[in-house]
Amino acid sequence: xxxxxxxxxxxxxxxxxxxxxxxxxxxxxxxxxxxxxxxxxxxxxxxxxxxxxxxxxxxxxxxxxxxxxxxxxxxxxxxxxxxxxxxxxxxxxxxxxxxxxxxxxxxxxxxxxxxxxxxxxxxxxxxxxxxxxxxxxxxxxxxxxxxxxxxxxxxxxxxxxxxxxxxxxxxxxxxxxxxxxxxxxxxxxxxxxxxxxxxxxxxxxxxxxxxxxxxxxxxxxxxxxxxxxxxxxxxxxxxxxxxxxxxxxxxxxxxxxxxxxxxxxxxxxxxxxxxxxxxxxxxxxxxxxxxxxxxxxxxxxxxxxxxxxxxxxxxxxx
Amino acid sequence: xxxxxxxxxxxxxxxxxxxxxxxxxxxxxxxxxxxxxxxxxxxxxxxxxxxxxxxxxxxxxxxxxxxxxxxxxxxxxxxxxxxxxxxxxxxxxxxxxxxxxxxxxxxxxxxxxxxxxxxxxxxxxxxxxxxxxxxxxxxxxxxxxxxxxxxxxxxxxxxxxxxxxxxxxxxxxxxxxxxxxxxxxxxxxxxxxxxxxxxxxxxxxxxxxxxxxxxxxxxxxxxxxxxxxxxxxxxxxxxxxxxxxxxxxxxxxxxxxxxxxxxxxxxxxxxxxxxxxxxxxxxxxxxxxxxxxxxxxxxxxxxxxxxxxx
Numbered sequence: 001x002x003x004x005x006x007x008x009x010x011x012x013x014x015x016x017x018x019x020x021x022x023x024x025x026x027x028x029x030x031x032x033x034x035x036x037x038x039x040x041x042x043x044x045x046x047x048x049x050x051x052x053x054x055x056x057x058x059x060x061x062x063x064x065x066x067x068x069x070x071x072x073x074x075x076x077x078x079x080x081x082x083x084x085x086x087x088x089x090x091x092x093x094x095x096x097x098x099x100x101x102x103x104x105x106x107x108x109x110x111x112x113x114x115x116x117x118x119x120x121x122x123x124x125x126x127x128x129x130x131x132x133x134x135x136x137x138x139x140x141x142x143x144x145x146x147x148x149x150x151x152x153x154x155x156x157x158x159x160x161x162x163x164x165x166x167x168x169x170x171x172x173x174x175x176x177x178x179x180x181x182x183x184x185x186x187x188x189x190x191x192x193x194x195x196x197x198x199x200x201x202x203x204x205x206x207x208x209x210x211x212x213x214x215x216x217x218x219x220x221x222x223x224x225x226x227x228x229x230x231x232x233x234x235x236x237x238x239x240x241x242x243x244x245x246x247x248x249x250x251x252x253x254x255x256x257x258x259x260x261x262x263x264x265x266x267x268x269x270x271x272x273x274x275x276x277x278x279x280x281x282x283x284x285x286x287x288x289x290x291x292x293x294x295x296x297x298x299x300x301x302x303x304x305x306x307x308x309x310x311x312x313x314x315x316x317x318x
Numbered sequence: 319x320x321x322x323x324x325x326x327x328x329x330x331x332x333x334x335x336x337x338x339x340x341x342x343x344x345x346x347x348x349x350x351x352x353x354x355x356x357x358x359x360x361x362x363x364x365x366x367x368x369x370x371x372x373x374x375x376x377x378x379x380x381x382x383x384x385x386x387x388x389x390x391x392x393x394x395x396x397x398x399x400x401x402x403x404x405x406x407x408x409x410x411x412x413x414x415x416x417x418x419x420x421x422x423x424x425x426x427x428x429x430x431x432x433x434x435x436x437x438x439x440x441x442x443x444x445x446x447x448x449x450x451x452x453x454x455x456x457x458x459x460x461x462x463x464x465x466x467x468x469x470x471x472x473x474x475x476x477x478x479x480x481x482x483x484x485x486x487x488x489x490x491x492x493x494x495x496x497x498x499x500x501x502x503x504x505x506x507x508x509x510x511x512x513x514x515x516x517x518x519x520x521x522x523x524x525x526x527x528x529x530x531x532x533x534x535x536x537x538x539x540x541x542x543x544x545x546x547x548x549x550x551x552x553x554x555x556x557x558x559x560x561x562x563x564x565x566x567x568x569x570x571x572x573x574x575x576x577x578x579x580x581x582x583x584x585x586x587x588x589x590x591x592x593x594x595x596x597x598x599x600x601x602x603x604x605x606x607x608x609x610x611x612x613x614x615x616x617x618x619x620x621x622x623x624x625x626x627x628x
Contacts, residue, residue, distance in 0.1 A: 054454075160333035162602045164561040165595055166340075172583055172591060173344045249460055256462050256565055257580055272463060276569065279470045287470070291463040299458035 045234070048311040055307020058300035065297060069119055072112030110266045111289050117267040118248050118297065121181055125247035126240045128186040133193025134236065138224045140194070141201030152198065158191045167250055171259045181260055185247050193239055200232040234312035241305035245298040252294050268294045323611065330607050337599040342384055345588045346377055393593030396582075404593030407578045412597075414484055415563050415574035422494050422559050426501035431548070433502070434509025435536060438544075441514060449506060456503025462565040465496035469569070484572045493570045497562050501555045505548055513544040549616060553609035557602045 039047070049055055100106055140151040167184045174180035201224075204210065210227050218226075229236075252269030254260035261267040268290040275286035375383075387394060393404035437449035472492060473481040480489050516522065517540055525535045567576035575594065582590035 156329065157333050157336055160329070160603050160606060161337060162557050162561070162599055164557075165598055165602075168583070169341060169344060169591070169595055172586075173347065245458075252460055253462070253561075253565065257568070258584055272466065276466060279466060279474070284470060287463075287466055291460075291467065294463060295455075295459045298460070299454060302457055303454060 045308075045311040049307055052307040052310065054303045055311075058302070058304035058307065061296060062300045062304065065115060065293070065300070066119065069112050069115035072115070073109045107271075107285060107289055110271060111268070111293060114266045114268045114271055114290060115293060115297075117178065117261055117265065118251060118269075118294070121178070121185070121251040121267075122244040122248040122297075122301075124182050125185040125189055125250075126243040128182070129190040129193045129243050130236065130240055132186070133190035134197050134229065136190065137194035137197030137199075138201055138228060141198035142205055142220065142224055142228065144202070144205075148198070152195075155191050155194055158188050159195070161188055163188055164250060164253065167254065168257070168259065171254055176259055176262050178261065178265070181251055181254060184254075185250055189243065189247070193236070193243070196235055196239055197232055200235060201228050204228055204231050238305055238309045238312060241301055241308055245301040245305075248294065248297055248301075322614070326607060326610060330603050333603050334596075334600055337603075338385065338388055338596055339381075341592045341595050342381055343377075345592055346380070388596060393597065394589045396587055396590050404590050407590065408575065408593070408597060411573065411575035411578045414572060415560075415567065415576055418484075418490070418493060418497070418563055418566070418572065418574060419556075419559050421490060422497040422562075423501070423556060425494055426498040426555070426559070427505060427548075427552075429498070430502040430505025431509050431541075431545070433506040435513060435541070437506065437510040438513035438517065439532075439536070446510075450510070453503040453506045453510075456499045456506075459499070461496050461500055461562045462569060464499055465493070465566055465569045468492045468496055481570075484570075484574070489570075489572075493566050493572060496569075497559055497566050500562070501559060504551060504555060508547050508551060509544060512547045513540060516540045516544045546613070546616060549609065549613050553602075553606040556605045560598060560602060 049059075136151065136155075140148045140155075166188050170184035170187060171180055174183065205228060210223060213223050213227050251260055251267060252272070255267045255269030256273045258270075258273060261270050263270070271290035272287055272294070275283070275290070279287050384394070391405070393408065396402045396404060396407065433449050433452070437446045440446050469481055469492065472478050479491055484490070522535060522540055525539045530539075563574060564576035564580055566572070567574045568580050571577070575598075578590065579594045579598075581587075582594065
């Protein structure tokens, strides 16, 4: 009794007319067109970085800081090296935008000259860490086995050395100055980079494309440069971005202790140090401006580094 | 576990030896003698002094002698402050620095963890953003900047707390605050991210399903696992606080080890620099060792004797 009913419903033919169907005319352009533009890894990361507001604030203020470090002393109304004793310890005014110090020097100009030194130290330290760390970590990770074992033992020992103490020790021994600081910062600074690169290379070297390269008889140095490093570039860049603020901090720390940049040169750290005796008398501008710009620079690099870390992480890629 | 500990212990000794050697030879590579200063001493006195400090012997002999005395915890005499030894300075300064460091560490750990928990529980809320802004600022503002700002505002402008020295709890507030903010920020960020991860796990759901109070869920179940990453950075944080005391003690005129260290740097009092560096390094290396061991005990998943990096 039920079967016919079922048949009734399932076999009812809907009224399909032939004119509903129009054959599509072949269109050569459309057939080959890619609907969505292909997005490379770097482009994708860049788009995601653009969406990160905090990282963008960091990037923009860094660009501004670099511009000011380059052109700040030029646009100031006062000239750089004038020491007019009548102008001692003046608060900020239209003539001296950030006030003057106890020798009558313009704090605005000194702040941007300090910026040059601080940024230079930070970037140089990051670059040297990059060169040594990537070479060392790349070789250790790629060679593996006994080479890796001994190379990493050495790194472990260096890693155990307290960073700032070593920096202080070397700065005491070397003649104080810009290059001593950079040497002191780089002597143990590359260790973190080497560890990171080695870990990445250990992972990547087992992929098939590396095997393919090896089968072709490619030289080790070329495999490291062309196959392994481009694939670790993301974490390396993040590491470098985070090295810069710690180097800038270390430089400021050294200069604050009096073993960093020596007069007549100024860095933010040494300016803060010079300002220490006068804050009790209320000359706030001497401390405020260098302190503010150290903090702003470290803030910018830190948030940019955090943003890059998120943007360059392939696991977060959609 | 035992083999790991022994291995780790030997690595610690090697690192220490490296520090001592590095320090020793760096100091001896310096041109000139420590007695070449403005004081006019006769040749005989100079000779006596040099003999007194063993400086007339070959470097290798001096090195062995120095190693021997370090092993006996004798860091040698101070050259600039006659009649004082490095041990005297350490004995006088270290308790103060230790007090400052420990208070700072405790304050940083407690406030950092609390801040991290609150931020994680109110994820993407106003409190979260506020807490993380504080954390980023805490990382970005160097401790000596914070210290000087605190002195200017709290001590000079508002006259709430004393400016310097080390006498009562009131003297401790500002230095501790200046030192603790950075480590606090790092701990807060770590706690937040690991807490966020832990809170999504099944056993937390189970705990909620059992009807436990949020307080119990957070402090009894979630926090235990969320704190593991925090433990790993404790060694580095302690190192940061320790070196941070150098500047903080200088700024607040606290008679601790850091102040003597900075003074010795400025006076170029090499035995004191050497002794203090070695002492601090030993302390830090020992702390790192303790943290590693604690980590192994806290996380049963980590097998310490496992060979790493293969």
